[in-house]
Amino acid sequence: MSGSPTEAVELSSGVVKRSTLLADGRDLIYFDDPGTSLSPERKPDERPLDPRPETATMRQDVLTGEWVSIAASRQNRAFLPPAEFDPLAPASATNPSEIPDVYDVAVFENRSPSFGPLLPPEAPNAPHDLADLASIGLGRTRTSVGRCEVVCFSPETFGSFASLSETRARTVVEAWADRTAALSALPGIQQVFPFENRGEAIGVTLHHPHGQIYAYPYVTPRTARLLTSIEQYGPTLFADVLDSERNGPRVVLAGEHFTAFVPFAARWPVEIHLLPHRHVADFAGLTTEERDELAVLYRRLLRGVDALYDDPTPYIAAWHQAPVGTGRDTVRLMLQITSPRRAATKLKYLAGSEAAMGAWIGDLVPETSAALIREAIDRA
Template identity: 55%
Template sequence: MTHVTPTRLSDGRELIYFDASAGSAETHRGPAAAADQRGLPPRGATGDVRHDALTGEWTAVAAHRQTRTHLPPADQCPLCPSSSANLSEIPARDYEVVVFENRFSSFGPALGGLPSIAAGEAGWGTTTPAYGRCEVVAFDSSHEGSFGSLTPERARTVIDAWAHRTEALSAMDGVKQVFCFENRGEDIGVTLLHPHGQIYAYPFVPPRAALMGQTARRYFDSVDGRETLMGSVLESERTSGERMVLEGKHFSAFVPFAARWPLEVHLVPHRRVPDIAALNGSERDELTGIYLDLLARVDGLYTTPTPYIAAWHQAPLDPELHPASYLHLQLTSPRRAEDKLKFLAGSEAAMGAFINDTTPEQVAENLRNAASTGTDTP
């Protein structure tokens, strides 16, 4: 069972070590985690979110993120274990998996609910604190890599960390959506090469999650709750097989019929669960292997590592949307060829109308045929 060790950084931010066992925790850090020696100043005030009267959406204003660390040299990496020459965000001299509150957070540290905008009101000029929380998940102590470069044991520990944090963040005041994700590659905008992901606890349901939740709820109601929309889609894809990439006992991966991105794969559990925390041990075990296999195939498409966003869509914490929502991963990449990227230009960026440069069926075939070996460096 994963061993959890919470502590605090010198500015009060929470940091949690996750180890495969109590024995491995002892091996890596001894009986207690090292204290943060940096003497950081107190955290700044919570930023703002502003209501967009034209769309009904919320936008976070986080100008302080302009000063965040950008592609530092290895000996100054903030996610590597601390040393005498580099007092990093992680005080321990070694670790397995670590989660800590982001120093350059878009949401939080204050918690609370956003004001409601009454039906028929524009809400123009509404500004409120950006309640919520942003966390960083360091997948491994190695300086370079990604989730796909992890050992199965380490990947399993990360999944347990995601589950732990999903459950904890979902219980926090005002949180409406917990989003675990990994950005991989400078083409995606990654600013740290260290293998890591992030978790956002939003004070609202983000637009895409709200749209998917509303669509799923309409379908759920139309069939009197006999099945979910994602469950129906998964059954259709498995029956057709044309866009399937991988199938296991508990999970399947397929390229969606109406994929928006040149490379897009959905990884879906066979039973409806709302979030990662609801997966049982057997499901987490299989997820570890099938996810690593999928990432290896994604990297096997080209001679260099594929940039991607791996987005875990969990059920919004909204009583109307939650019952029909279905945990799944959407992995997308803008890479449309070995040396070409898909840019979100006029139609996509301005109108939200995607035009795909590849066919889902061909992408699925390419992934099935890709060697299950990655190009990432452990």
């Protein structure tokens, strides 16, 4: 049986953090809204759960040097269950869900993780370091050490970040910052990635408003390529990108601390990047004022994306952060929202050129896309 939540820890802007364990030993963390009406006491998890799955194994693709985690236990995860059996809703007598009591925002370790639960030094054949992972050879394997967490934005069964209140959105931002710091401190973690998948067209398996956080044992391929670009261009890459965009035709939304824009070489029909105005490596480095504004701007941005058409837009909202041990002074926190929706009833599918060769062909002129998104934000 799980234990009771630990003593409350007050975070930025009055958000309160309470930590406990699920029945199989996984971490569960409640993040209470400032001034919440919830009781500080939370019910324990009394489910009879099977032991956690073994940590998966990574295999190296010798053609690219990239690592692939083979996580067969994920085959058993829930797939679009009816609302009355929502595994992310507060538990009831007929729905023994993953969260045993009511909550505002809740974060817990994924029951079917792609990485973890073992970490160095307990994990056998764990990666030694980045140099070890960079070596190329046939048949190379390493344990998929790391952590995968689920971030429940709300106890409601349907919705997304855009449907949250401003107060609740701020609590989620605080949870992202707290978990980024905690996961970055775990042994063997090289990069932390918060994200939200929204819509069945993206492959979402639960309608509940939620996101995820992956803590990887390597620097991801996209970030590795970014580090190469910074090495070639210079350490001011992000500052120069922001300066070139802030007064241009592709800006869609701006505040005191952040600017959102369609990138110069957008790949997707809907693609928006958001950057902080000062250099900050990850969520944990944001000031209270920046977190306050981000909760407002990000929610407004997503509501604009939803207003593009008559029904909600499928998207991936990806929070790119600097790796834990490299590029901290040059890689800036960046949101990238992408959607394959190229018209009201049409999706962009990755066919031969994009999927096989990584050679993209854009469907919309980025300046045209920016104008459409600005108009949608105004309508929203």
